[in-house]
Amino acid sequence: MALTEHIVMRELDIPDIGDYAVYRRNGGWEAFRKALKEQTPAAIVQMVKDAGLRGRGGAGFPTGVKWGFLPKGVFPRYLLCNCDESEPGTFNNHQIIDRNPHQLIEGVAISAFAIESNTAYIYMRGEFAAAAITLEQAIAQAYADGFLGKNILGTGYDLDIYVHRGAGAYICGEETALMESLEGKIGQPRLKPPFPAVAGLYSKPTIINNVETLANVPPIIEKGVAWYRSFGTEKSPGTKCFSLSGHINRPGNYELPFGLSLRELIYSPEYGGGMKGDRPVKIVIPGGASAPWLTNSQLDTPLDYEGVAAAGSMLGSGAVIVLNDTVKAPHLAYKMDEFFKHESCGKCTPCREGTHWLVKVLHRVAEEGHATEGDIKTLHGIYNQMAGNCFCLLGESAVMPIKSALTLFADEFEEIVARSGNGHVGNGKHAISLELAGR
Ligand SMILES: Cc1cc2nc3c(=O)[nH]c(=O)nc-3n(C[C@H](O)[C@H](O)[C@H](O)COP(=O)(O)O)c2cc1C
């Protein structure tokens, strides 16, 4: 079922919505005016809670509940908009900024007001140079019209918004590494607790939300909770901008109500349009590289937080990567873990060493086609040692591709072992120690 109106990708309803004058003509910044003039910060927090808005950055945590964690009476407070968007397969934040930037800035402004913050930062992935300029221009237009700055609309409320570009590190999307980076330090995660709401940027109470999350806020304020809840499901209200990629006829971003099935997203002529060359689906990674894999027997999984979790994976960032039967599971695990190895920040041993060894063994198995039973045991051993022992979720995510591959497609590893025959000497332990010696 296609949406008759979009909540976030409004350029599909109003093609020039990225133009400031068009945004204003279509009610732009009126939700902020309403929030400032007619509502209190507490009322806005309650509205966002009632709407059931859930964070789109990965965990699906209820946004209003998160805002409610701020300690009372502690100031200054900061709002950080997370636009690091480096999860493989995820590209909706970039489109929102490119096509509908003013809605994001208005969402940042309303949310900052709701949490009683006078300073907000938009942390951008380093490579998004043009998008950063787009946002800076949108911010300048809002200042020029009196929606940002001092004594906004004569209400006494002050707000400044800054765009900060990182240097292109995936780990800087993790909220505490993001804050370290913003403070000018090396982008490595902090220990939690304390959570950012209590001690975040410059040790002050801080809220971090994703671009898509914050872009949902103005329509909630403008049109109300009941309208928002008319989309999606009871527990996952609203819409999600799914980034669909892989062996799909029509890859792209699709804003759709939560709860439609994976099959609908892939095969509907309006969305994915089916598989390239009509080949069968083999693997679906439903929430970016960090999500456990699904297979073609799970295409009726509803795309909402609960449905994907019940199927054994996670909706994550909503990056749905669909792969056909030409893809070998060991190769896919290798490519994914190569990414995690490259992006590991090196702070903790299980992730730094684990990703290194996963890639080293997987390269031999998947790319060179040499494997022994010992190698397979070694791969199981590495991921078991990593799981639950990494300092942050990057390391835990690196476990997912290899675990999925070994669990769902053990036969493909066995096939490599069988093909290797006598061509590979020694067991996995021996092979590893040779690698160590040559490191
Ligand atoms: C390695 C790693 C990378 C992440 N990258 C992003 C990112 O690019 N954008 C994002 O919004 N959240 C990212 N997150 C999740 C954030 O830590 C945080 O949960 C999120 O920004 C909260 O926003 P939300 O409540 O609106 O979902 C990442 C988490 C991890 C562990």
Ligand code: SF4
């Ligand atoms: S799990 Fe990886 S990314 Fe996270 S702190 Fe450890 S080394 Fe860094």
